Amino acid sequence: MKNGIGRIATATFTYGFLGLMAFLSIFPFIWMVLGASNSSIDIIKGRILPGEAFTANVGKFFTTVNVPLVFWNSAKVAIFATVLTLAVSSLAGYGFEMFRSRHRERVYRAMLLTLMIPFAALMIPLFIMMGKAGLINTHIAVVLPSIGSAFVIFYFRQSTKAFPSELRDAAKVDGLKEWQIFLFIYVPVMRSTYAAAFIIVFMTAWNNYLWPLIVLQSNETKTITLVISSLASAYYPDYGVVMVGTILATLPTLAVFFFMQRQFVQGMLGSVK
Amino acid sequence: MSELQLSDVRKSYGGFEVIKGVDLDIRSGEFVVFVGPSGCGKSTLLRMIAGLEDITSGDLTIDDVLMNDVDPSKRGIAMVFQSYALYPHMTVRENMGFALRFAGVPKAEIEKRVSEAAGILELGPLLDRKPKQLSGGQRQRVAIGRAIVRHPKIFLFDEPLSNLDAELRVHMRIEIARLHKQLAATIIYVTHDQVEAMTLADKIVVMRGGVVEQVGSPLDLYDDPANLFVAGFIGSPKMNFLKGVIEAADGRTYARLPDYGDARIPVNARAAPETRVTIGIRPEHFNDQGSASLDLTIDMLEHLGGETFAYARHGNGELVVIETKNGRGLKAGERIAARFDPACALVFDADGKRLR
Numbered sequence: 001m002k003n004g005i006g007r008i009a010t011a012t013f014t015y016g017f018l019g020l021m022a023f024l025s026i027f028p029f030i031w032m033v034l035g036a037s038n039s040s041i042d043i044i045k046g047r048i049l050p051g052e053a054f055t056a057n058v059g060k061f062f063t064t065v066n067v068p069l070v071f072w073n074s075a076k077v078a079i080f081a082t083v084l085t086l087a088v089s090s091l092a093g094y095g096f097e098m099f100r101s102r103h104r105e106r107v108y109r110a111m112l113l114t115l116m117i118p119f120a121a122l123m124i125p126l127f128i129m130m131g132k133a134g135l136i137n138t139h140i141a142v143v144l145p146s147i148g149s150a151f152v153i154f155y156f157r158q159s160t161k162a163f164p165s166e167l168r169d170a171a172k173v174d175g176l177k178e179w180q181i182f183l184f185i186y187v188p189v190m191r192s193t194y195a196a197a198f199i200i201v202f203m204t205a206w207n208n209y210l211w212p213l214i215v216l217q218s219n220e221t222k223t224i225t226l227v228i229s230s231l232a233s234a235y236y237p238d239y240g241v242v243m244v245g246t247i248l249a250t251l252p253t254l255a256v257f258f259f260m261q262r263q264f265v266q267g268m269l270g271s272v273k
Numbered sequence: 274m275s276e277l278q279l280s281d282v283r284k285s286y287g288g289f290e291v292i293k294g295v296d297l298d299i300r301s302g303e304f305v306v307f308v309g310p311s312g313c314g315k316s317t318l319l320r321m322i323a324g325l326e327d328i329t330s331g332d333l334t335i336d337d338v339l340m341n342d343v344d345p346s347k348r349g350i351a352m353v354f355q356s357y358a359l360y361p362h363m364t365v366r367e368n369m370g371f372a373l374r375f376a377g378v379p380k381a382e383i384e385k386r387v388s389e390a391a392g393i394l395e396l397g398p399l400l401d402r403k404p405k406q407l408s409g410g411q412r413q414r415v416a417i418g419r420a421i422v423r424h425p426k427i428f429l430f431d432e433p434l435s436n437l438d439a440e441l442r443v444h445m446r447i448e449i450a451r452l453h454k455q456l457a458a459t460i461i462y463v464t465h466d467q468v469e470a471m472t473l474a475d476k477i478v479v480m481r482g483g484v485v486e487q488v489g490s491p492l493d494l495y496d497d498p499a500n501l502f503v504a505g506f507i508g509s510p511k512m513n514f515l516k517g518v519i520e521a522a523d524g525r526t527y528a529r530l531p532d533y534g535d536a537r538i539p540v541n542a543r544a545a546p547e548t549r550v551t552i553g554i555r556p557e558h559f560n561d562q563g564s565a566s567l568d569l570t571i572d573m574l575e576h577l578g579g580e581t582f583a584y585a586r587h588g589n590g591e592l593v594v595i596e597t598k599n600g601r602g603l604k605a606g607e608r609i610a611a612r613f614d615p616a617c618a619l620v621f622d623a624d625g626k627r628l629r
Contacts, residue, residue: 169325170358174372175346188362 032250035243043239057240064241065227066219067248073139074206074223075252081143081205086197088147090190093156094182098168108157114150119210127214141215142223146205152197159193159267160186195260196267203253224249276301277322277427277459282331284317284483291317293483294331299427299461299476304453306470307463308506309480315463316431318480322461323352323429335426346372351420352429355436357412359404359419365391366400369419383422390421393455394448410441417452430462434469446472467507471495479503501551501625510556510582510594515567517552517620519544528552528620528628532589536565538618542628550628553619556582556596563612569593571607574600585609 035043036058038051061067096108126145127136135141163186171181187194209225216222222230228245231237257264277299284292292314299305307315320326322333324345333340340348351372359368369390370383378386391397394414404412413433420428430449434442450473453460464470470477471491479486479494479502487499491507498504504512517528519540527537528550538552569585572592581600585593595611603609620628 164356164358166354166356166358167360169320169323170352170354170360172325173323173345173350173352175344175375180375185360189360191362 029250032243032246035239036247038240040237040239040241043243053240054244057238057244060238060241061244061248064231065245069220070222070224070227071248073221074225074249077139077142077208077212077223078202078205078252080139081146081208082198082202084143084147085149085152085201085205086194089149089152089197090156090187090194091182092148092153093158093160094186096153096157097160097163098165111150112154115154123211123214126211130215136215137217137221138215139221142208142212145211146201146208149201152201155197155200156193159190163190192263192266194267195263199257199260199264202256206249206253276336277461278332278334279318279322280332280334282318282321282333283329284314284321284326285329290329291483292321292329295483295485297478297485297488299459302457302459304460304462304473304475305478306474306476307461307478307480308465308467308470309486310506311465313480314483315465315478315480319352319429319431319461319463322427323350324348346376349426350429351423351425351427352431353413353416353420353433355432357404357416357436359412359415361404364401364403365396365407365415365418368404368415369400369422372419372423386422386424387418390418393421393452394418409437410445413437413445414448417449421452421456426459428458428460430460432464433462434464434466442469449473467509471507477507479506497627498619499627501553501621504553504619504621504627508555510596512553512555512619513593515552515554515591515593517550519546519548519550521546528618530567532587532591533567536567536615538565538615538620540620540628544622544628549623551621551625553621554593554613554617556594558617559595559597559611559613561599561612563614565615565618566610566612567593569595569609569611571603571605571609573605574603576601583609585611 031048034048034050037054038047039053039056042051042053096104122145130136130141130144133141135144167185167189168181171185176184207225208223209229212223212226213229216226224245228242228249231245232239232242277297279295279297282292282295283290295318307318309315317326321328324340324343328341335348335350360371363371366387369387373383373386387400388397391400394417396411396414396418399407399411399415404415407415413436416433433449434445437445446469449460449462452458453473462469462473474491476488477491477494478488481502487494487503489497494503494507498507501514505514515530516532517530517538520527520529520537522537526540526542526544528540528544529538530536530552544550567587569587571583571585573584575582575584579598581597581603583595583597583600583603585595587593593611597603622628
């Protein structure tokens with residue numbers, strides 16, 4: 001048994017370590033909020049106290065950027081990408097798990113191998129494809145490559161293993177066709193899996209930077225990540241304004257997470273209860 | 274109520290045959306139980322009847338209509354699953370009315386049928402609950418209710434009581450028997466629990482390795498098993514099997530237990546002397562009035578209050594289980610002469626077939 005001093009030392013170390021990790025996690029957010037209230041010069045000087053330039057920074061951001069259009073572009077891309085990815089990937093995951101065929105596992109493994117291909121290697125062929133399809137500078141070009149996500153298909157297949165096959169049998173006896181079983185039984189039963197996947201896919205789509213940077217070329221089509229990046233890479237970047245933009249860009253993903261965190265945790269643990 | 278026929282029904286997965294030609298007639302209103310050890314094909318056969326597994330060859334007819342390629346929902350069957358298979362996102366009422374809704378039955382009719390079934394199964398107060406808010410027994414009743422509302426020709430039960438605790442299992446067993454009487458329905462019931470089979474069935478189908486070993490009423494199978502497997506499978510504790518040999522004496526044929534002195538069992542069937550056979554004696558057939566006896570030493574005793582199971586061993590290593598009402602005075606290590614009536618013993622040939 002440990003003595004009192006040993007216990008206190010262990011607890012101090014544990015909480016100290018956890019506190020440090022928590023601080024490191026939350027520091028970018030604190031820095032972002034404090035930065036938004038300071039002028040660019042104060043931020044460069046390293047001021048980490050709340051300043052008085054918040055209103056001015058917000059004003060500058062709204063005059064520099066067409067905020068409604070940029071947010072509409074981001075929302076359009078993120079929502080379409082998320083809905084289509086969930087629809088296609090959950091169908092694929094369901095199919096991989098439910099239907100037996102001789103080559104099922106080979107096809108599945110081949111699909112998983114695509115996870116190892118870096119996006120940088122796909123970028124140029126994808127750009128050429130989109131160019132040939134006449135989709136450059138459209139939001140469809142941003143959404144299309146993300147729809148068939150090997151990772152999300154993998155996630156849905158693994159989760160579908162917990163879906164009781166007897167529910168499918170019962171639905172067949174009740175007279176449902178396969179698509180009806182998917183829509184009326186599988187989707188509602190697996191809603192926690194969908195919620196977790198929604199958060200992951202939405203955040204990825206909302207924060208997507210590299211591919212939109214390549215295919216979206218006019219200001220009218222640009223998303224929030226591209227706009228913030230262009231503000232930060234200006235000849236005289238105004239970091240206070242950049243921080244305001246970053247706060248606004250973070251809000252939708254935070255809101256999605258806060259509203260769905262319970263389902264997210266359930267979905268990550270295993271969705272069928 | 275409906276009749277069902279299986280004619281040379283087979284099922285293969287790739288080149289592996291799991292159901293090897295089953296012929297079976299099930300009469301209207303019968304309670305038929307499929308029993309057998311794990312992997313014997315009883316659940317697969319039930320799923321083939323339900324339409325959840327394809328039939329590789331052979332015919333399945335219900336009321337003389339070929340059903341091999343008919344959708345499960347159009348066969349006039351309803352199925353109760355081992356894990357209940359209730360839709361977790363629906364209330365009890367929605368679960369019970371779901372199939373009817375998809376069949377296009379008018380709302381008022383659905384409500385009427387759900388209420389009727391809820392009345393039969395005492396589910397009235399639970400209709401607006403979700404499955405996760407119900408106990409195991411209540412879930413099972415909902416699963417049965419879901420089957421009842423469809424007014425099926427045939428009810429299929431796939432090990433419906435396996436997930437319940439012992440007390441609830443007995444209760445639900447009685448409920449199912451009562452339901453069978455009340456609905457006068459044709460029921461096909463799969464279980465590996467022979468107590469369920471013996472207590473519920475009008476007719477038991479004993480299966481092994483995809484083959485029907487014997488079909489008959491529970492007591493027929495108990496009293497008159499066709500082979501060693503059925504004799505061993507029906508009855509608890511299991512029938513004792515001892516090595517024997519055929520001998521002829523006084524113009525009659527007997528099976529003798531060479532290791533146990535004079536014990537002889539008359540055999541009516543023809544068998545050549547010195548043929549090796551197996552003699553089966555049920556534990557409950559040992560009694561003090563028996564004319565034959567086995568000299569044994571008690572290994573272990575199980576006192577159940579009303580009766581005692583004595584696990585006794587012969588010098589040749591054979592273990593014999595004896596059931597007795599007067600076993601309280603017995604002690605482990607004690608030598609006994611276990612008496613039995615030779616007329617109750619059964620004789621099986623070297624292939625396990627019954628010699629009658």
